[in-house]
Amino acid sequence: MSEKDIIICRCNDVTQKEIEDLIDQGITDIEEIKRLTRIGMGPCQGRTCIPLVMRIIARKTGKKIEEIPVPATRVPTRPVPMGVLAGAMNNEE
Numbered sequence: 001m002s003e004k005d006i007i008i009c010r011c012n013d014v015t016q017k018e019i020e021d022l023i024d025q026g027i028t029d030i031e032e033i034k035r036l037t038r039i040g041m042g043p044c045q046g047r048t049c050i051p052l053v054m055r056i057i058a059r060k061t062g063k064k065i066e067e068i069p070v071p072a073t074r075v076p077t078r079p080v081p082m083g084v085l086a087g088a089m090n091n092e093e
């Protein structure tokens, strides 16, 4: 297994090579990489892959990690059992 075969996003089977190829094509915006590869859209909502992709972007572009904007997150960021939502609705009645 080469370094390029490393899975960055386990939820969507995205490899380091796929991310680096996009950056090499000039796509360095994490939102655009997210849309093209679906990183951050799996069950973990990017808790694992987004920080890794931010580090790859920083390394390949020479930017500091603080300069890489964190992609927008959409709630819920954690899976919520339907019973919890149903309970919340019942309490409003």
Ligand code: FES
Binding pocket: 008, 009, 010, 011, 012, 039, 040, 041, 042, 043, 044, 045, 046, 047, 048, 049, 050
């Ligand atoms: S590892 Fe990428 S969305 Fe879960």
